[in-house]
Amino acid sequence: MSKLPEMLTIGQVAERSGVPHTALRFYEERGLIASERTAGNQRRYPRHVLRRLAFIRTAQRVGLSLEDVHAALATLPDNRTPTKADWSRLSQSWQAELDARIDALHRLRDRLTSCIGCGCLSLRSCLLHNLDDQQAADGPGAPKLKPAVEGGT
Numbered sequence: 001m002s003k004l005p006e007m008l009t010i011g012q013v014a015e016r017s018g019v020p021h022t023a024l025r026f027y028e029e030r031g032l033i034a035s036e037r038t039a040g041n042q043r044r045y046p047r048h049v050l051r052r053l054a055f056i057r058t059a060q061r062v063g064l065s066l067e068d069v070h071a072a073l074a075t076l077p078d079n080r081t082p083t084k085a086d087w088s089r090l091s092q093s094w095q096a097e098l099d100a101r102i103d104a105l106h107r108l109r110d111r112l113t114s115c116i117g118c119g120c121l122s123l124r125s126c127l128l129h130n131l132d133d134q135q136a137a138d139g140p141g142a143p144k145l146k147p148a149v150e151g152g153t
C-alpha cells in the first residue's frame with residue numbers, strides 16, 4: 001500500500017473518507033475543514049483532514065448537529081485535528097445531551113401508543129401534536145388568535 005501524500009485532492013479525500021465532494025465543500029463552507037488552493041485554484045487538503053472528517057461523521061452519526069461539531073472543534077487549540085484524548089473529552093461532554101435526547105424519544109414513543117390508528121391530531125387530546133401543552137399557560141381557547149379577534153383585525 002502506497003503512502004498518502006501530505007496534501008490530498010478533493011477526490012482523494014472523498015475516496016479515502018467516503019464523504020462525497022459536495023459534503024466536503026459544504027463542510028469547508030461551514031468552517032469544519034480547510035483546504036489550500038493551488039495556483040490553478042484547486043483544493044488541496046492536508047492529510048490529517050481525514051481524521052477530522054472521521055470526527056465529524058462520527059459525531060453526526062450519534063445525532064449531533066454540525067453546530068455542535070463546529071463548537072467542539074473550535075475548542076481545540078489552533079483548530080487542530082482532534083486527538084484520541086480530544087475525542088474522549090468531547091464525547092463525555094456530549095453524554096448528558098444524548099441522554100436527554102434519548103429520554104425525550106422514550107417519552108415520544110410512549111405517547112405514540114395512544115396515537116396509533118387515531119389520526120385526530122387534536123390540540124386538546126393528542127399528546128404528540130400538543131407536546132407538553134405548549135399554550136396552556138396562555139389560557140383556554142386559541143390564545144394566539146385573541147389579539148386579532150379582540151382588535152377586530
Ligand code: FES
Nearest residue numbers: 115118120121126
Ligand atoms: S393522533 Fe389522535 S391522539 Fe394523537
